[in-house]
Amino acid sequence: MYRPLMHSPELLKGTLQTILLKVLQDNGKMYGYEITQKVKELSVGRILLTEGALYPALHKLEAEGLLQTETVLIGKRVRKYYTITVTGKSLVKERVIEFREFIKTMSAVLQVQFA
Amino acid sequence: MYRPLMHSPELLKGTLQTILLKVLQDNGKMYGYEITQKVKELSVGRILLTEGALYPALHKLEAEGLLQTETVLIGKRVRKYYTITVTGKSLVKERVIEFREFIKTMSAVLQVQFA
DNA sequence: GTCGATACATAAGAGAATTATGCATGTAAG
């Protein structure tokens, strides 16, 4: 399946984990495909997560104990639900703060107000 | 020479070109090392450009016609001054707008106000 | 005379994404 380019491909690097954790924190139990749709909706079509980035990222977050999974059968289709853990919740807080700091720094370097 | 880690290494990916172009637009003629010091100063020590990233990036921008160079001998030391071109100036405008859009999008996805 | 700062540059390696591919089900249109 074709996946169109995102709005700012390079800028998004490094933000994927933060996005996944935050969306899961805000929306509770979600599965991969559902996350891509939610992010697409929130970003008004500007962030289109690719499977090649999404699934490895989810697996990594799970391996690190930041997410928990639960596999469910819907008819004959497999669905893997993800939930954020306590550890994940504390990390997402840090990540959002870090992102805010990053914007502050960039604002100073680029001499631009981002308000 | 050792180069300490930057504040948010992953987040910075993709912003290097924008930083270089904008700093050169704001400060006129500058050489590599001078740029690292200026960026360090503007970012209050949070962005420490490494040579391995800086020089290839400058060479690439030059090859693309976004920067012009002028080599000068200071005593026995070589210095390569960079100036932003007209093409470069129009690109930096776009890049800053793009970065602003990126923040807006991230703000919507993370449901956080970045003001 | 040695260390740290100044000043350039390239190569090897790592990390995170894109692109491509694979498998499989559900459903709407023609």
Place this chain on the structure above:
DNA sequence: CTTACATGCATAATTCTCTTATGTATCGAC
């Protein structure tokens, strides 16, 4: 009824950008 698109998972090959490491060399201070 078959074809295309959406749903749903996953991994492999490749690309891109940066870090880390290395190399060369000048200058000033101690």
